[in-house]
Amino acid sequence: MIRTRSLLFRYNSEKEIAFTDLDITSGDQFLLLGESGSGKTTLLHLLGGLLKNQKGTIEVNGTSITNLSEHELDRFRGKHYGFIFQRNHLLAALTVEQNLLMAPYLAGLNQDKARVEEVLEQLGIAEQKKRRIQELSLGQAQRVAIARAVLNKPSVILADEPTSALDDKNCDRVSELLVSVAQQNQATLIIATHDQRLKNRIHNLIQL
Amino acid sequence: MNLFALIFAYLKARPLNTLLNILLLSLGIAMITILLLFSNQLQQKIADNTKGIDLVVGAKGSPLQLILCNVFHIDFPTGNIKLQEADRLAKHRLVKNAIPMALGDSYQNYRIVGTTHAYTELYKGELASGDLWLADMEVTIGATVARMLNLKLGDTFASAHGLSEAGHAHEEHPFVVKGILKPTFSVLDNLILTNVSSIWLVHEHNEDEHEIIKPDSLHASVLVPTAFASDSTRELTALLLKYRNPIAAIQLPRYINSQTNMQAASPSFEAARLFSILGVGIDALTGFAYVLIFISALSIFIALYNSLKERKYDLAIMRSMGASRSKLLWATQLEGVVLTFCGSVLGVALGHVVLFLFTTLVTESQTAGVNAFVFYVEELYLLMGSVVLGIICSLIPSWQAYRTDIHKVLAGN
Known part of the structure; x- marks a missing residue:
């Protein structure tokens, strides 16, 4: 469950954005829509604890993340969130499997190879397990990024423009996977995007 | 996965750079090792041979x-x-x-x-x-x-x-x-x-x-x-x-x-005089070895500094997955230390091997009685010093890693 109250972020002395209060129940799926510069990424980063120094409060699963210290926030992120970005941001030096195992390692959780297998299976890329990131296609790489985001069974998945670099076919594929994988893991899914193609799949909208 | 596997993967991802850095450092360390073995054994030989002769x-x-x-x-x-x-x-x-x-x-x-x-x-x-x-x-x-x-x-x-x-x-x-x-x-x-x-x-x-x-x-x-x-x-x-x-x-x-x-x-006086003459040469070579080590340290620093720039997304994404600032700091420090430690281990080994080849191939050196397989405590100091060197090389890069602004990097501006 995510709840925000009177959230306001000040970029500099001239520009600030006030966000409407959000009440998102667990398992919901939302699209965060808006023009570029409307603060989609800022809100997503605030919700994900990637950005601090805002006014107002954010509560995630009963924890007020605005009150956490930097280190506590790192740990909280590792246990409760999965992130997906426009670019896949996979660690190019590692194989697919190693990339996925980084998620439990960095979150301080048990590194379960069977879980890696399971998630890769769900996303239809199990045969890519031992391959290096450079050898993957764009669509495959984005699916690996999704696998990494859901591996720890996070309660919240935050995606920032996950499909805007993909063609229609891959966009369809990735968004379908994102929705179904979030459902399978009972995670709250929030996608910040200006990609209108996603509206067909997710109907809850937050307009900025 | 663990920190060592990650660092190993990073080092393996740019093999030529890693090889160059390790080789460069090992050359300097090998030179110091050879000089150390040579001058210590020579000194010992001189002391042994002059013993009992006033x-x-x-x-x-x-x-x-x-x-x-x-x-x-x-x-x-x-x-x-x-x-x-x-x-x-x-x-x-x-x-x-x-x-x-x-x-x-x-x-x-x-x-x-x-x-x-x-x-x-x-x-x-x-x-x-x-x-x-x-x-x-x-x-x-x-x-x-x-x-x-x-x-x-x-x-x-x-x-x-x-x-x-x-x-x-x-x-x-x-x-x-x-x-x-x-x-x-x-x-x-x-x-x-x-x-x-x-x-x-x-x-x-x-x-x-x-x-x-x-x-x-x-x-x-x-x-x-x-x-x-x-x-x-x-x-x-x-x-x-x-x-x-x-x-x-x-x-x-x-x-x-x-x-x-x-x-x-007096043998002891003349031997000391001889050694001080030889010492000039040994000092010059040692100086050269330290220049090599300094250059390799600089090279390691530059490599880490540049790769940190390439890796800013890696660092940010790792933070988003729960890595703390200090973990990234240690990872970068460890990478520098692994490089310098590998370099110095290879260097010490190289020093002994080169001396061994020298003593077996050059017959004149056999009469000097230099043994390539004698180990000195100073070599241990060399290894420990290399760890310190690694820490110094990676100070600035690891500080960069520590300060990575995840929001800015991931928001793409």
Whole structure:
């Protein structure tokens, strides 16, 4: 469950954005829509604890993340969130499997190879397990990024423009996977995007 | 996954860069290792070989040459001294004992030394087989001589005049091997030992087969009992002296240098002087090695600094997955340390291997007795120092990693 109250972020002395209060129940799926510069990424980063120094409060699963210290926030992120970005941001030096195992390692959780297998299976890329990131296609790489985001069974998945670099076919594929994988893991899914193609799949909208 | 697997993957991702950095550092470390092994063992050798010899007395000339010739058996003799004079000195009240040295001949580049059994005792020489020389033309050979020339008990050989192979051979007076010494790791290993009169015998041209008259004990020389103390024709190359008391150290050299035709030189003093001359070269090479290490450290720093720029997304994404700032800091530090540690381990190994190849391939170096497989505690300091170097190289990059602004990087501006 995510709840925000009177959230306001000040970029500099001239520009600030006030966000409407959000009440998102667990398992919901939302699209965060808006023009570029409307603060989609800022809100997503605030919700994900990637950005601090805002006014107002954010509560995630009963924890007020605005009150956490930097280190506590790192740990909280590792246990409760999965992130997906426009670019896949996979660690190019590692194989697919190693990339996925980084998620439990960095979150301080048990590194379960069977879980890696399971998630890769769900996303239809199990045969890519031992391959290096450079050898993957764009669509495959984005699916690996999704696998990494859901591996720890996070309660919240935050995606920032996950499909805007993909063609229609891959966009369809990735968004379908994102929705179904979030459902399978009972995670709250929030996608910040200006990609209108996603509206067909997710109907809850937050307009900025 | 763990930190080491991650770092290993990063290093493997740019193999040439990693290889270059490790090689560069290992060259510097190898150089220091070689110098360390060489100078430590040389110093040890010098100390071992000069032990028990307080003063060397020989013909006037260069004191360093006198020491090099009669203690280390490297240089040529400064000339000869009269047995008569040497004998007088041996009986001096400040002299505890005196060992005569008669040089001049060699066999296959190994020196034949006419001396007394006291000389083998000086280096604690023990017999591996046979006996010490007793009669004229009998020799006892050092372990290296026996091994290199493949000489066995009862073998005979003719010596060559001079201390190099080219000398004219004294074929009419063959030597016979009576004994072989165990290795002592001193100059003894490289010498062929006999009595003084054998050396004289070889050099006598038998024009007049004069009858040998043995002196009675009253008139015999203390140094060479078979010769007359008053014999003014007999000569020695040098005398190795041991002082009776500390006063001798002050009085004896001054007395010899000013009151006799001979000169006295202290092995420890001359060895120290020699080492200070060598030291300039060693210092220059060490300086060069440190320049190499500095450059490699700079190279490692640049590599880390650049790769950190490429990895800013990696760092940000790792933070988003729960890595703390300090974990990224340690990861970067560890990467630098792994590089420098690998470099120094390889360098130390390289140093030993190069020295081993050098000592096996260059025969001259074998007589210097440098062993490539001796390890010093300083090498451990080198390894520890390399860890510190790694930390220093990665200070700035790891601070960058620590300060990564995840929001800015992931928002893409």
